[in-house]
Amino acid sequence: MAKNLVIVESPAKAKTIQGYLGKDFAVIATVGHIIDLPTSKLGVDIENGYEMVYTTIKGKDKVIESIKKAVKATSGTVYLAPDPDREGEAIAWQVAQICKFPAKSEKARRAVFHEITKEAIGAAIQNTRDVDASLVEAQQARRILDRLVGYPLSMLLWKKIQFGLSAGRVQSAALRLIVEREDEIKAFVPTPYMTFTSKYKGTDVVFTLVDAKGSMVKAVPEQGNELKKLLDLQGKHEVIEHKTKTVTSSPPPPLVTSTMQQAANQTYGFTAKMTMKFAQELYQGVNIKEKGGLIGLISYMRTDSVNMSEQAIAAIRDLIEKKYGKEYLHDTARRYKTKSAVAQEAHEAIRPTHVELLPSMVREYLTPQQYKLYALIWRRAVATQMKPQILEEENVKTVPVQSEARTFVDKEKWAFETVAQREVFAGYRLLKHAEEKEIKPLPVVSKGDQLTVSEIKAENLMTTPRSRFNDATLVKEMEKLGIGRPSTYASIIGTLIARNYALREMKFLIPTEIGILVCNFLKKHFVKIVDYAFTAQMEKELDEIANATLTKKKMLEAFYPDFAKDIEEKNKSIVKEELTSLGETDKECRKCGTKMHLKIGPWGQYYVCPNEKCKNKEPFVDMTKYFVPEEVDKGGYILKKGRFGVFWAHPDYPEVKKTLPMLLKEVCPDCDAHLVERKGKTGRPFIGCSAYPNCKYIKSRFFKKGDAAKSGEASTAKSPAETTSIKKVVSKKVIKKSASKAKTKRTK
Ligand SMILES: [Zn+2]
Ligand SMILES: [Zn+2]
CATH class of the missing domain: 2.70.20.10 (Topoisomerase I, domain 3)
Structure with a gap:
C-alpha cells in the first residue's frame, strides 16, 4: 500500500491525479456522495436542530468498505480532494465521518485545487486545511430545505391533484418563469x-x-x-x-458557468446539461500526447467568478505576444473582478489550464463537442488580454x-x-x-x-410576443433573479424535463399541461414557493451559512414552522378538484360504448371511461407532439397503428416494407436528436433517444419508489442520479407497491 491516500469523487479525476503523483500516493474515488438523506422518509430531525438523518446511499456499501480499508492501510496522510465547492466539501466531510476522523485531524487533510494540473495538485498537497464546517453546513441546509419543502408538497399534490406528481423548491420558481412566458404568448394580441x-x-x-x-x-x-x-x-x-x-x-469578460452555458447554447446549440458534461470531461482530464498523458484542460467549471490568476494572465499575455505579435497585446493586464458571495469559494473564471495548447493542437484528442467547447473557452480567455x-x-x-x-x-x-x-x-x-x-x-x-x-x-x-425561453435565456433570467447557482442551473432545467413539467422542442422550453397545472396550483396555494424574491433570498441565506454569518438551525427555524402549518391547513382546506379532466369527447369506450373523457396525466393526455363500473383507459394520440420529417410529406407516408404503436408507413405498405418512426418534437438533452417512444423487453413503453445505440438516453417515465422524498430536489452533478446516465425503468411490481403505500397513507 502506498504511504499516502488521495480521495476524490470521480474515477476519471482519480486517474488523472494518479498520473501526477508518484508511487507514494494511492488515489481512490467515492463516485459521488456516499451518505445522504433516506429516500423513503423525511429524514430530518426537526426537534433536534434540523439535523440530517444520514443513511448509506444504496449501492455504496462496497465503496465505503474500500475507503475504510484504504484509510486503515495508509501510514501517511489522507488527502480529501473532492471539487472546490460546497458539494465537494460535503463529500470530504462524509468521508471524514465514515472514517471517524475528528473535525481537526492531523491525518485527514482537505486539499483544494481549481484545476487538475501537476502544479495545482502539488500546491494543494502542500497547502492543506481542515474540512470547512461552514461550507458543509451550507450544503446540508440546502439539502434539508429542499427536502422539507419537496416532501410534504409532493404528498399534497398526490392527494389534491394526481398521484405521482412532485414539486421542488428552486425548480418551481423556474417552472413559473416558463409557464408565465407561455401565458404571455397565449394572451398576446398581434397588431x-x-x-x-x-x-x-x-x-x-x-x-x-x-x-x-x-x-x-x-x-x-x-x-x-x-x-x-x-x-x-x-x-x-x-x-x-x-x-x-x-x-x-x-473583449467580453472570460466565461463563468452561466455565460458558458449561454454561449455554448447560442454558438453550438448545446443544452446546459450537455455543456456541463463536456466541461466536466475537459476539467477532469484528457489524454494529450504532447503533455505525456492525462491532463485537465480547463479550470473548474462551476463558478460565478470572472477573476483570473496572475499566472494565468501572464501565460496568456506571453502567448499573445509570441503568436499574434505585440501589436495585439493589450497595454496592461486586464483584470476582471467579481466579489464572491462566499470567500472560501473564491473561484476563478473558466479558462484553459495550458493556454499554449491551441484548440487546433488538441483537436485530435477531443470529441467534436469537447473541441468546440474548449475552443470557445480558450478564445474567450485569450481575448481578455488582447487589444x-x-x-x-x-x-x-x-x-x-x-x-x-x-x-x-x-x-x-x-x-x-x-x-x-x-x-x-x-x-x-x-x-x-x-x-x-x-x-x-x-x-x-x-x-x-x-x-x-x-x-x-x-x-x-x-407584432409578435417575446419568444419562449431556451436553455441560454432561462439560465440568464435565473441568474438575473438570483434563482439557482452555478452548480444547479443545468440540473434545475434537467429536473423540470425529467418530471415532464416542460419539454424541449426545437431548443425552446415549453411547459406541459401537467406543468402548467402544478404551477398554477402552487401559485394559488403556496405563493412563497414560486416567488422569485423568496427563492433568491433563500439562496442568499445559504451563502450566509457558508460564510458562517448564519446557522442552518436559525435559517430553518425562521422558515419551516410557518410552512409546516401552511401545509397542514391546506391539507384540510383544499378540496380535491377535477383539475385534470378536459371533459367529454366523441370517442366511444371500446368496452361499454360510453362517451369517453379526456384527462391530463403526468405523461400527456389519455381517455378514461366515466362509467364507474368500467373505468376503461385508452391512449390518446396527440399528433401535435410529433415532428413530421420531410420524407413523410414527400413520400406520401401515412399513419398506421401496429402492435408496437403508431408509425409512418410507405403508401404501398406492407408490399413496400418502408416505415419511418414517430419522432417526437422533443429532443434529447444529451445529443440533440429527436426522442422516440419505444417499448422495453417486457412491453413497457418508455421514451428514448432516436440515436440509440449511439446515445442511450432514457427519459424516466414512471413514478419510482422514493420519488416523493427526492421530489424535485435539484441534484447536482455529483449526486448518484447523474453518475449513471441510464435511468432504469422500474418494474411493475415497484410501481404497484408504492401506489398501494400511497393509498394507505391517504386513508390515515
Ligand atoms: Zn367504458
Ligand atoms: Zn440522445
Missing part, C-alpha cells in the same frame, strides 16, 4: 404594422426607415399606406447626413426629394438610414468564430448628393 426599406442604384446596401432615436419605424397601417403612396411618386432621395466616427469594441477592435463607423441618412413625401417624413422626424462598420484593426476579434459574417461596404456619398431609388419595400407585419 399590424408597416416597415420601410430603400435601395439605391449602384449599391446593394439596404437603408431602413428610422425615427429620431434611430429605431426602426413601425408605422400603423393607415399612416404606412399613405407614406407608401408618396414614396412611390418619385425616384430620388437626398443624402442629408453622412457621419464617420471611430468606435472601439472591447480592442477598432472600427470605422459610417452613418448615412436619406430622405425623399419629392416635396409631399419630404414634408411627411420631416414632420415625423423620420429618415432612411444605414450604418456600416469597417474594421480598421482586428484586435481581439482576430480570434473570432470562423462563421461570423462580414459587413457590406457602403457607397461613397456626401451630404447633398441625390441618389436614384432602385427599390422601396413596404412590409406589412404583425
